Amino acid sequence: GDSVQRPSQQASGSPRDTAGPTGNGGSGSSLEGKCHQALCLPLQLVYPNDFRLTDKEKSSICYLSFPDSHSGCLGDTQFSFRMRQCGGQRSPWHADDRHYNSRAPVALQREPAHYFGYVYFRQVKDSSVKRGYFQKSLVLVSRLPFVRLFQALLSFIAPEYFDKLAPCLEAVCSEIDQWPAPAPGQTLNLPVMGVVVQVRIPSRVDKGESSPPKQCDQENLLPAPVVLASVHELDLFRCFRPVLTHMQTLWELMLLGEPLLVLAPSPDVSSEMVLALTSCLQPLRFCCDFRVTNPFFIKTLQHWPHILRVGEPKMSGDLPKQVKLKKPSRLKTLDTKPGLYTAYTAHLHRDKALLKRLLKGVQKKRPSDVQSALLRRHLLELTQSFIIPLEHYMASLMPLQKSITPWKTPPQIRPFSQDDFLHSLEHAGPQLTCILKGDWLGLYRRFFKSPHFDGWYRQRHKEMALKLEALHLEAICEANIETWMKDKSEVEVVDLVLKLREKLVRAQGHQLPVKEATLQRAQLYIETVIGSLPKDLQAVLCPP
Template identity: 90%
Template structure:
């Protein structure tokens, strides 16, 4: 949904049947404009994320579940939040009472496709600011014809006379993205606008001022610690927050995060109260008022204006929270947290050398992204191996008994095994890995990871049980069973079949066909009256 807004009101909403509550409209208006401290002249793009108020009110694609099953966890649809992508324009205009033309074009989505939607707004916004509603209506009609996003596929998306080409990642992708297939266009048509990623930011540009503290920030994100990013403008704020929350890939970021947050937000009191501990949220703010309001927060990252030169910006210093007292606080990471892992000095040297040799920013970003990916994978692999050991052996799964239970996760057992199966097998970094895992167990990210893995294992167990039933001699089993037992088997098989057909169980098509055959065979062994009940005409 695309919606343009002025300083105090929502002028237009497309599609027109999309309903927003008054609370949501108010939030969009405030979140789509830089506050008065930012001084953003010209065109500025930034992002926000806001909580949905009330239940589902609009028809979304019916294949959402299919998309989420194939997409990386970090790119799955949000169920309770909207992402807002903003193109804000402020230019001098003497004909306006304020002396400035100020307007924002906002695109709302449940998908975090930052690169795609920013590129789309860059195409639409200049035209919209000139032609207003007719332009927006035409664009929305074009977007309405776009195919639904499919993980692993390259999409060609026509809009305003050009074709935007982008590939939607799949959860089975390797770390290196698959190359884009070229769009089949006639030679007379302009070449497509090819995006190298649907969502990835220029990670090196975002992290340039904090490179010396990237691993500390990675640990804070891993542990779900409350963090405030105080930036000079919404674009710097939102990019830094999105860069931080992407640090944990392929692990899902399970905490709340707000790339741009204002004092007018409906959750302002909830996030700033001093009567309880700060919530597990990453806040991006620009108003210096937050320095005073959030002094009790354990971690505050203040960043300055981005440098345009080719030199590496001055690195922010690590400072104690007690230094966070005045409104003219200098850039720095204000925290009492001591990192568990030693800094990777080799990585910093490579990145600094890249700056000196004018290495392209995308190459620098690739280096940084690979380092963070390998760091996260090294941390998660021992957890994955231990979790796999809790799965019952396949030979213990028999067709006529309920499948055995997954053994409970024992933190002590896991920690005892770290000496032989820990992250040191895949990561050269030294440090207190044991202490990091202990703190991780108390974080929302462990809870989110464990719930997801246990759910997947339970589904796998159920699928193996269904396969065991389908491979058994069901006709022999039926002979000495009561009608109640046979009917119970039919009902259980049908329930499993419905779940499997809904792709909730990882089973092969051949298994589904055998299950349907077994159901017919079992029903056929019952008296006619029961057959009529189980298979009504």
């Protein structure tokens, strides 16, 4: 399902020998069409029963939930994938999206057109099976990117499911059905299979640092809860250990929406790398498409301009071995050595102090969560330094509040001028908050052509337009309505009623940022204006 209270567990049998996820990040073309040409067995079980999937979605889940047979994933493996939703009747939970998304950080909002699949795959030798191996995946499907929460949930459910099968999923879904809805800013206690998982759903008003869940009501929880530090944050340092020297280049590739293919020896490494890369831009929304797909596409995508190949984690002395930067022409076969294959040259210089600090932390055996916090803070501050000048310039395009009058259409937001913005950087650029040197102007020019600028601008323009409408509603509610009505025709008065009602409905639906007192005043104005009209018009505007 699409919310914490009703996730859907998918149980998939072995569809075929070869298919499995390798990372596919960036803004490349869709990979769906070719994925469904081969034969695939149907899902064995789907819970809850009212969760609807199209045949194409079921086929995608089967393909994406089984690792490549040559990957050697013996034992238990957890990974994730992302796939596009198909058309058809959707689940009824979509109605809750607006309220949740209005309070959640952009990176944790429900996906309107994609599903996330969280997989627990088991492959063990079994002589009783014809192929000699027991192979099965349990997949949790959601439109929420809560990778840490759902992977933890699967780690409780899957081992039991592989032993007890359908009755286990039925019992689990019954428990999950009683969970509270995800509420940004609140700590939730989620009971499942004899344990209580305690998590805090981040809120849009949270500061940059992640907030662990508050230890609430533990005296009433038996046994003691399993406390997750985050519902979504990965161990960034573990993911980026082999590419620390290229973090600046990778951050820029993500910022510019460049097509990047990630190849890794196992589905857990590739899927975590893709999710880690897409999280580099927080708090900026990642607006490009990204998938986790199977090795069938490796040859097909070798023409891509940027390919990251990572191998098994290795050490060089007491430091993590770093992949090398190589030209794309060196990538010829599937057996190519690990490396970042790209002709791209970063606009900004790398932060040598950060790299030195992280590598020194390895030598001193600093905990991975501390290393991840350092890396996450660096990426957050880098993205904020890049975005703040854009935010300041965008704010300058907003009409002055004194120009908003009650009975006139509010003035328009001025258009975004790239040249004016670039000229403003001399005095209000990222150099005020970031020590990194380099070609900031060139980076902004390329950013203007990226999907991320388009996504950021559309979102900010929408928010400013709603703010402008809210200010206009406040201006109307502060005006003297009786004075305005004295010389107005019935048509003009009725038009005002209809417009006020429309604004009031939108404001009450959390689309306009207005105070409760303003809403009450608007309702009073509507009643006052209707009361001034003839009885027949009153009957039309206020039917019994």
